[in-house]
Amino acid sequence: MRRSFYRLDRSGLSLILDQLKHRGYTVLGPKACGNALQWRPLDCLEDLPGGLSTLLAPAQYRLQTGSETCLFGNPGGLDSIKAILHPPRQTITTIRKAGDQLEISQETPPAAKLAFVGIQSCDLAAVAALDRVLLQNGEADEVYSANRANAFFLSVHCTQSGPTCFCASMGTGPRAKAGFDIALTERLEGEQPEYLAEAGSSLGAKVLEEAHALPAPPEWMRQSTEATQKAAEAQTRKVNRQAARAVIDSTFEHPRWEQTAKRCLSCGNCTSACPTCFCVNYEEQSSLDLASAQRVRLWDSCFTLSFSYIHGGSIRLTPKSRFRQWVSHKLARWQDQFGVTGCVGCGRCIVWCPAAIDITEEFAVLEQAAGSAVTAGGSPHGH
């Protein structure tokens, strides 16, 4: 569709939130909660973390005082929406024993109507990646479908980059290209912020029309593009995603895996923080009298020993092989499996790794090691 552009002030934005609530959406947005920015229901714009900014570094996350006017200026500092669309804990079926029969009931959650206010471009890309796994992969995951089906995305282009961001190199940001209903650019010239709003869907356009948003001055669009371009150029971390598959394929036996795995605690923080890590386990939870049992789905991590267990032992015995599996899956195998990269460059794994393992740093070492083999176009496994 042809995109239309509008200008909004703070009260205009507030009206949009009301519009969404009026349409039956549960409006969610970033909220300072437990010393981190997390997705929580939003009552009004005052709930947004105005006056707060995140300080990000490998193995470091701090909330600190920031610009009062800026409502959305925390690139890379916000929790991903994975935990909402693909919950960490979900009962799937309940199975009761009745005499010698089994009664099975499905615990499908009702279709939700969720609006995400302030989602960043990397996370929109992550949702598109999860869609490929959980919706477009033969079967559709019922829980994810129910949460995802009616989702409304009011995204915000990042006009600044966080120190751990590398979305520009992954092709997923800092400007949201698709997947949003409305995309905002926050403009901080005056005392109060103003917003350039682009409609990305007909519903988004309708919501903007209903909020009586006025057309934006033509130069705002150019300024917005320049601002996101500047944010992209400011990123110091990067992954050469075009070379990623060939690099991973030719470095399976590289000693770097082992060296870094000595620091890796196999804690799985990276897989929890990652907006695209989808692996789950199904656990059996019985009632004390054994009459009833639930199949409970829980997030799982490829960093656990039990993840690859088959009779006789685990396939991936060493932390080295588990670390390698994760990095290889994110940067290379995902492309084989789903046609997109599994890493969106959000940098959360770098921030939340207690050992400060940096996927971009690891990749750079491997890329250099792969060197001539890769530039010659050689993939040993012939993909």
Added chain:
Amino acid sequence: MSLLAAPPATVKRPIMQPAVGRVLQVVKETHDTFTLNIEPPPGDPVARFRPGQFSMLYVHGVGELPISISGDPECHDYLTYTIRSVGQVTYQLVTRQPGECIGLRGPFGTAWPLTEARGKSLLIVAGGIGLAPLRPAIYHVLRHRGDYNRLVVLYGGRSPRDLLYRKEFAAWGMLPDTQTLATVDYGGVSWRGHVGVVTAMFRHVRMQPDETVAMLCGPEIMMRYAGRELESRGIPASRIFLSMERNMKCAVGFCGHCQMGPYFVCKDGPVFPFTQIKPYLDLYEL
């Protein structure tokens, strides 16, 4: 032919929700391996499988596991599974009594290429419990004997007491155009058959490599060496197929556990052409 076509989806049940099956019979095959016949709900698509596919079997209060179907694909009255008791769920499965209920999901995964193998000879190489996922293919060939040339079944086990389906195996060997050979790692005093690895049996096989399709299932190390050996004997990798095993929780590509390089063993496999899986078999801890 209806058998080799995808099973019709007459009942649409949520993918993670099992059908309730009833145990009809539990037969002891060896000291640790049992064959269960399970009756699915009447007319349920869970019973319509292609040889090589697997089901997810669920024991109430214990858990769920992928188990290959080991019975006749044209029998829709009950499903047959041969299970070695190696852990909590398998132990609970083999100790069920007739009449008890078990959850069934499936069938899942790819099948042995029996349509493509028509008009050719079949070389089946099984190791240990690996004979179970191959037995439906053997049943299919025996039912449609005119569609195939020679049938050779090579079977390796740890010891004579670990060999499955021994009477049946001996009977197959008596059929025309059929050759069966068993070998064990440890023979004992009463064993008069072959001793050694299954790859050592290839020299006893009478067949033409240029018109043979090979199907392998057993320990990964056995399949790796058998695949290479068959290639060196003139069977191209594109006509060698093997069935892989990995940890599986969902069987539909959601749980991520069964990944092997670019593949999800549950839906891209378990049956893979050797050409496809060969590069990954050699990667330790992949």
